[in-house]
Amino acid sequence: MIGSRTRSIGVLSLVALFIMAPAGCKDEKREFREMPPAGSPIGAVRESELQPGPSVVAESTKSPYGNNAYALSEGKRLYNQMNCSGCHFQGGGGIGPPLMDDDWIYGSDPSQIFTTIMEGRPNGMPSFRGKLSNQQVWQLVAYVRSLSGLEGTSVSSAREDHMYVSPDLQLRSPQTPKNTNTPSK
């Protein structure tokens, strides 16, 4: 026979479990107004930390959207609407270099990809400065990184809306970036 003490401990722990359970289901945030409209995209990323005159506090170059499924899906929408897919295709590359492999010519760090999109790169990559907002570019950064599995598979789409010849992002094995930080080609 179960003692009343044992039973009350059991009931209490069940109650505690129910109280704590919602804390485990932390929902990700959907930020629509992350950057205030006055936040000018100019000067977001600097190639060098040295600067003449008094130092200006640089805008954060840390990706605000690591592991954010909403930002990633918005990035995916922009990837096609802004015609990234025109050159990079759906990550496999064509006119531009592939984005789903482990080879990063200008670095795989979020701030490096941000710079690549904002400033453009030699031999064809256009500069989107003044054409896209900082927030949109960070969303693109999150999606571009997810193409090679750098953002974790849990936030990626498990199903494409269209016909697709490669496995979806959740099934791809993450790539380990090589030659990061070393502009080689």
Added chain:
Amino acid sequence: MWTGLAGAALACTAYDHQSVLDPVGPQATSTRQLFYFMMAVAVIVYVMVVGALLLIIRNRRTAVDDPQSPAREASAERTIKIAVAIVVPVLFVFLLYDFAVARVVGRMPEGSMLTIDVTGHQWWWEVTYEDPIPHNIFHTANEIHIPVGRPVRIKLASHDVIHSFWVPNLSGKKDLIPGHADDIMIRADQPGIYRGQCAEFCGLEHAKMAMLVVAESPDAFTRWVELQRQPAQVPVDSVAVAGRRVFESGSCAMCHTIASTQAAATVGPNLTHVAGRMTLAAGTLQNSRGNLAGWILDPQTIKPGAKMPANALAPAELQALLAYLETLK
């Protein structure tokens, strides 16, 4: 009913009461008749059920009654037979009447039919007026003009998720399903401005995905079509010229089209004649200079989640842009 198109244009967005009980077309009229018929029958049935219940409470069975007795069994059987004999024909009449209404709603005499393509986007309506001559095709958004008395076939498609086209004064709902071509017939028999909205939950801003259907006289409609087919006016004012440059060189041109300029993207609504529309952001705001400025600078406060990003424009750039957009009648 009719609020007067001229008065309603631009200054205020006065549209007729958005209601299924205020029909102006054959589809909506027959739907309302079906509704009234169903309502009347439902009221009669309700009264009968409540009456029977009260009768049973009043003539309560006594303890000596045996529900298993042959006489009572026969009586119960007779009652059930009569009830079935009444209910089945009534339901059958419902069915036939429903078919008849569906025929009216789904069919429209052929002939000089106007065909309009409506594509649902998160969260706005893309509208394309078809024409056999390609250069007569034109695009607009969130505002559909139709001539009074002429049947209109609206071809429905969706760009992203399932939406639903619903202008209650004109017709019932029809879903816009990605990858699935469908159409809906409407005809407005009275001039007026009828509000419609998305009737299938489609994401964050589903509630702010409205449209206006402007039914006008054939002459006024022809004039409107002629205007819409024109490319955007070339600005003459120096401020407006600067505004056009802002539009073409900044982020606006990444998503929007203004015919005859360098801006030719199809991600967002076509703005060739944006100043002639009554509302902004799919019926969210009245089209005024102040609202337009607020929408351009900070759409995420007005419509959180909308696909238009905040735009950092210097005051002079913003004023120039507004001056230019206001010329796009």
